[in-house]
Amino acid sequence: xxxxxxxxxxxxxxxxxxxxxxxxxxxxxxxxxxxxxxxxxxxxxxxxxxxxxxxxxxxxxxxxxxxxxxxxxxxxxxxxxxxxxxxxxx
Amino acid sequence: xxxxxxxxxxxxxxxxxxxxxxxxxxxxxxxxxxxxxxxxxxxxxxxxxxxxxxxxxxxxxxxxxxxxxxxxxxxxxxxxxxxxxxxxxx
Amino acid sequence: xxxxxxxxxxxxxxxxxxxxxxxxxxxxxxxxxxxxxxxxxxxxxxxxxxxxxxxxxxxxxxxxxxxxxxxxxxxxxxxxxxxxxxxxxx
Amino acid sequence: xxxxxxxxxxxxxxxxxxxxxxxxxxxxxxxxxxxxxxxxxxxxxxxxxxxxxxxxxxxxxxxxxxxxxxxxxxxxxxxxxxxxxxxxxx
Numbered sequence: 001x002x003x004x005x006x007x008x009x010x011x012x013x014x015x016x017x018x019x020x021x022x023x024x025x026x027x028x029x030x031x032x033x034x035x036x037x038x039x040x041x042x043x044x045x046x047x048x049x050x051x052x053x054x055x056x057x058x059x060x061x062x063x064x065x066x067x068x069x070x071x072x073x074x075x076x077x078x079x080x081x082x083x084x085x086x087x088x089x090x
Numbered sequence: 091x092x093x094x095x096x097x098x099x100x101x102x103x104x105x106x107x108x109x110x111x112x113x114x115x116x117x118x119x120x121x122x123x124x125x126x127x128x129x130x131x132x133x134x135x136x137x138x139x140x141x142x143x144x145x146x147x148x149x150x151x152x153x154x155x156x157x158x159x160x161x162x163x164x165x166x167x168x169x170x171x172x173x174x175x176x177x178x179x180x
Numbered sequence: 181x182x183x184x185x186x187x188x189x190x191x192x193x194x195x196x197x198x199x200x201x202x203x204x205x206x207x208x209x210x211x212x213x214x215x216x217x218x219x220x221x222x223x224x225x226x227x228x229x230x231x232x233x234x235x236x237x238x239x240x241x242x243x244x245x246x247x248x249x250x251x252x253x254x255x256x257x258x259x260x261x262x263x264x265x266x267x268x269x270x
Numbered sequence: 271x272x273x274x275x276x277x278x279x280x281x282x283x284x285x286x287x288x289x290x291x292x293x294x295x296x297x298x299x300x301x302x303x304x305x306x307x308x309x310x311x312x313x314x315x316x317x318x319x320x321x322x323x324x325x326x327x328x329x330x331x332x333x334x335x336x337x338x339x340x341x342x343x344x345x346x347x348x349x350x351x352x353x354x355x356x357x358x359x360x
Contacts, residue, residue: 004122011119018135019112026105032094035154036170039146043177045108046139049132054359056129058352064125065335066348078336080126082328087133088359089324144269148262155245156258168246172238179234179268184302191299198315199292206285212274215334216350219326223357225288226319229312236309244305260306267313 003063014052021045057084093153104142111135147174183243194232201225237264273333284322291315327354 004011025041064077094101115131154167184191205221244257274281295311334347 004119004125004128008119008122012116015112015116015119019109019116022105022109022112026102026109029094029098029101029105032098035094035146035150036167036174038094039143039150039170039174040177042139042143042146043174046136046143047177049136049139050359053129053132053136054356056125056132057355057359060125060129061335061348061352065331066341066344071336074336077126078331080129082331084126084129084133085327085355086324087130087137089320089327140269144266147265147269151245151258151262155241156251156254161246164246168241172241175237175265176234179230179237184299184305184308188299188302192296195292195296195299199289199296202285202289202292206282206289209274209278209281209285212278215274215326215330216347216354218274219323219330219350219354220357222319222323222326223354226316226323227357229316229319233309233312233316236305236312240305240309257306260309264306264309264313267310267317 003059007059011052011055014048014055018045018048018052021048053088057081060084093149097149101142101145104138104145108135108138108142111138143178147171150174183239187239191232191235194228194235198225198228198232201228233268237261240264273329277329281322281325284318284325288315288318288322291318323358327351330354 021041021044025038025045028038028041060077060081065074065081068074068077111131111134115128115135118128118131150167150171155164155171158164158167201221201224205218205225208218208221240257240261245254245261248254248257291311291314295308295315298308298311330347330351335344335351338344338347
């Protein structure tokens with residue numbers, strides 16, 4: 001069983017909460033709510049996205065690098081991780 | 091007409107694109123896609139959220155600080171902006 | 181007296197602490213210290229830089245936008261702020 | 271030869287450039303330069319720090335996880351990396 005299969009319910013719950021936060025922003029813009037409040041909602045989406053990212057990165061590091069027996073496999077998993085980190089460490 | 095009313099269609103389109111990206115992550119997890127690919131999808135959501143934030147921050151700076159005639163009004167708009175920036179500049 | 185003149189001692193102390201942290205990294209690399217420890221030192225420099233940035237941004241918002249009587253002056257201060265924020269909200 | 275020994279000259283040059291940038295901020299504050307210019311100098315320090323971090327993280331991933339033969343060693347290197355990433359993905 002891949003690590004994603006095992007963690008699937010937990011990850012899906014996290015993504016659906018994130019979708020709920022986006023829908024809250026959509027409603028707030030439709031209702032022309034105060035833009036300071038909308039800014040706070042967007043900040044919370046960024047925080048939730050960062051949390052999801054941290055979880056996926058640590059899972060990837062574990063299951064596609066640390067627990068991989070052969071070095072070639074680890075090189076592939078490591079290269080994927082490095083390329084994602086570059087988008088975060090701009 | 092408040093600045094949000096004027097920008098409403100553009101902002102809503104942006105938020106709905108962001109929701110579409112989250113739904114793409116949901117489908118990828120359900121289909122147990124490769125976690126490297128899912129990480130890239132999440133990175134693109136973070137980029138889109140940052141872009142939305144930049145736009146809202148600049149609108150807020152303009153319409154709630156720069157264009158406000160009285161200093162007390164500017165203090166209020168400026169305080170809201172500073173508190174949102176603190177969540178970003180951690 | 182400009183706001184920088186008033187805050188000069190405090191800002192200079194903060195920048196010199198940051199320089200001290202960089203010199204600690206320099207010594208750690210020269211002594212070939214464990215790279216995990218060096219990574220933590222670099223992370224603390226990034227935190228200190230972010231703290232200095234937050235202080236300068238809030239000062240700039242206050243003294244070059246909020247407290248400026250004429251709108252043209254506020255436009256200039258606001259444009260400078262927006263361009264700095266873009267480097268942070270990539 | 272540890273990877274830090276091999277990369278030492280390059281890393282030291284990078285850290286000394288960063289120190290030079292901090293000293294430029296110190297001089298600008300002493301000379302009470304325009305705070306917009308100082309903000310840009312601080313933004314460039316943050317960029318340089320992020321670049322140094324990316325290099326150290328990729329080196330760490332390579333030399334303390336990917337190239338490590340035994341899993342226990344990889345667990346240690348991976349745990350160090352995860353803890354540094356948490357300071358960046360706040």
